[in-house]
Amino acid sequence: MSENTGVIVKVSGPLVVAKGIKSPKMFEVVQVSELKLMGEIIEILGDEVSIQVYEDTAMVGPGEVVYATGETMTVDLAPGLITSIYDGVQRPLTELEKQSDSYFIKRGIAVPALDYSKKWDFVPVKKVGDVVVAGDCIGTVQETTLINHKVMLPPESKGGVIKSIEKGSFTITDIIAVLDSGEEVKMLQKWSIRKARPTNSKRIPLEPLVTGGRSIDTFFPLVKGGAGCIPGPFGSGKTVTQQGLAKYCDAQVIVYVGCGERGNEMTDVLVEFPHLKDPNTGEPLMKRTILIANTSNMPVAAREASIYTGITLAEYYRDMGYSVALMADSTSRWAEAMREMSGRLEEMPGEEGYPAYLGSRTAQFYERAGSVNCLGNDGRLGALTVIGAVSPPGGDLSEPVSQNTLRVTKAYWGLDSSLSYKRHFPAINWLTSYSLYIDNIEKHWEENVSPEYITVRSLALELLQEESKLEDIVKLVGPESLSAREKLVLLTAKSLREDFLFQDAFDPEDAYTPPKMQFNMLKTIVTLYTVGVEKIKEEDFDFKKIENLEILEEVAKVKDLPKDSFEKYEDLRNRLTAAINAL
Ligand SMILES: Nc1ncnc2c1ncn2[C@@H]1O[C@H](COP(=O)(O)OP(=O)(O)OP(=O)(O)O)[C@@H](O)[C@H]1O
Ligand SMILES: [Mg+2]
Structure with missing residues (x-):
């Protein structure tokens, strides 16, 4: 000491x-x-x-x-991070609990973040005589069944020629390679949490982060390397949405930061996650996950740090060339921790008592997201996607945390209490939510899902927007005043809401919809409008005939069609078209 x-x-x-x-x-x-x-x-x-x-x-x-x-x-960066559950300053929670006799964590416990005695099988990918620079991968360790850990030269390395490197079983502090400069390379890196880890450069993100959520993927998509936010009042579904992303999104590594939320919400995660299976690989989800828990009963300063700890671990896996996604629930509690510390420092308060640097800290945090050319000469590409929940008091988005977050995130999933009261889940308001990533993913979606993606999506959104205007009219003057086309808009929009947007996170079948199925569901519902709108042009057409079509019951169950045989959707669309045309 x-x-x-x-x-x-x-x-x-x-x-x-x-x-x-x-x-x-x-x-x-x-x-x-x-x-x-x-x-x-x-x-x-x-x-x-x-x-x-x-x-x-x-x-x-x-x-x-x-x-x-x-x-x-600093945080410890080395094999062993995946599957860990940490507090806000990277202390393993299970170790903390073991050393504390009660529910409350004992103070002054120094526990290493990683197991310093565990040996890992190191397989070199570089050999003696190879020239290496900072960021280059010199070998790998199979960290979990899902994650092949790239052992990289640390960013501060001067690089050089490899003088010795060997395959073998090593602890994270053993020397695994030596450079001609005398620099000794270990698996363990230390990194200051408040400093972004360097990359060669940022790239324009062009690939969607597929979440299986229909409202998100189809209407308000996020990209790998993008930043999104989920603002929502109390009980509107922020945590359920974040947990759904952690379970189903197609990132390779997940860092989930439970920041200042009630202990029981985090307990759900801690109890549930270790039992969940990755739907793509069948492997336990924890084998790609790091959890950071700093619940409301834990010290406020560690909460301030937890966000940085989380994003630093996430950046480390991004550096390996993985697509990483970080969820932070809730960034409002992080901002409150900042406010509390700032108040105690007697700093000049800004808006609503938050420190004047709230905006710059928020921006710095989300700017650590990105699709990148990783440090080094290996040509690895990595991505870090960041999704922050925001809990504005009373759902009022004019408050500083929401405002500062909106400025720096490009996908916005606004949760609405009027929808959650009606039990419409996810309560993502389709009129106020947006994604500024449509142009980024358009090509990918057209090539991998359907060339019609943009047209069908746009039409569906227009119908939903028109529905909201028509509802106002109906409230004022009653439904009789509507034209047949307007009635068709309402009928189709209702189906869009109930049969497409509504998605039950607790129904294992419904919770995840692959993109192609999303498109086919949407196209089927929209067919009602595109075919119907021609039919109603016929003179004296009675709109009731469309409403009473029996096949609409099948359209309402479109989500029960198989996830991968798209001819079934095609067949339903054909029969729907024929049924309308036969009226
Ligand atoms: N997609 C969904 N499918 C089904 N039910 C949902 C969904 N989203 C939310 N719910 C319901 O709403 C409840 C509240 O959701 P959640 O705990 O995620 O809200 P929250 O916004 O995180 O609340 P808080 O502000 O208290 O943290 C859930 O317990 C669940 O019953
Ligand atoms: Mg919550």
Whole structure:
């Protein structure tokens, strides 16, 4: 333990002010009091430092000691991260619980993030004499059945010629390669959580992140490397949506950050996730997942850190060339933690008491998303998609966290309490939600799903928008005033809502719809309009005849058709067309 110590002069909740530490550094890790509570220096003013403490500071007071460590706050990056469940500062939760006798986590427990004694089978992909640069993969380790871990030269490496490298069984701190410069390479990298990991360059994201959610994939898609947000009032389905993404989206690695939400919501995740199977591979989902849990009963400062811990781990797997998705639930609790710390630092408050840097911190966080050319000369491509839930009080989006988030995310899934009251799930409001990624994925969707994707999607959205206008008219003057075409719009839009947009997250069959099936479902429903609109042009056509068509019952059950035999949808469309034309 270093001899560099200071003395506490003030304790204010998670904020401790100390003086006497010699040459303190910003973001230096310190241990507070004889309890050795973990903290981080977040402000230096002359002789005094402000320390954000990641554990409960009850019973800690002025006069007590603070130990400086000389090290900045970093996370451990090496094989063993996948399947882990961490707190906000990368302490394994199971270890914390083991060492605490009660439900509440004991203070001052120092547990390593990774198992330093476990040996991993390292297989070199480079050989002696090869020239390598920072970011290059020098070998691999099979981390889980789903994840082949790329052991990379760390970003700060000077690179050089490999002098020695060997296949074998190593711990994460063993030397696995030596460069001609004398640089010794280990599997373990350390990285400061508040600094984005470098890449060669960003790329324009062109591939959709397929989620199996019909409202999302078809209407408001996200791309691999994109940033999306889910704002929604209390109980509108943010957590269910985020968990659905974590289960079903086609990213290769998932980092799920439970940030400041109620303990029971996180317990659901912690209990449920280890039993879930990946629908694509049949393997347990945990084999591609890292969970970070910082629930509302855990220290507020660690909540502030949890978002950064999560995104740093996510970036590390992106660097390996994986498509990674990070879900943060809820970024509002993160912003509140920031507000609390800022208040205690007595900083000048901005809007609604949030610090003036709320906007820049939010932007910095979402900017860490991206589709990238990974660091190094291997030509790896990686992607990091970020999806943040936002919980505006009372659902009022004019508040600062929502506003700052909207500015930097390009897919917006606005959850609506009027829909969740009606039990329309997901409660994604199709009138207010949007995606600015349509142009990015258009080509991919046309080649891989259908050339008609854009036309059918646009028509469906127009029908839904027209429905909302017509509903206002109906409220004012009654349904009699509507033309046959308008009645057809309402009939089709109702089917779009009930038979396409409504999707039960708790029904294993319904919860995931592959893109091609989504398209076929949508096209089938829209056929009602495209064929019907010609038919009703006939003189004295009685609209009731369309409403009473028996085949509409089959259209209403379109989601029960098989997920992959699209001739069944084609057949239904043909019969629907024939039935309308025969009227
Ligand atoms: N897609 C869905 N399918 C079926 N039910 C859903 C769906 N989404 C939400 N629900 C229902 O709504 C309830 C509340 O959802 P959820 O817990 O996700 O809301 P939340 O927005 O995270 O709330 P909070 O603000 O309290 O965190 C769920 O328990 C579930 O019953
Ligand atoms: Mg929730």
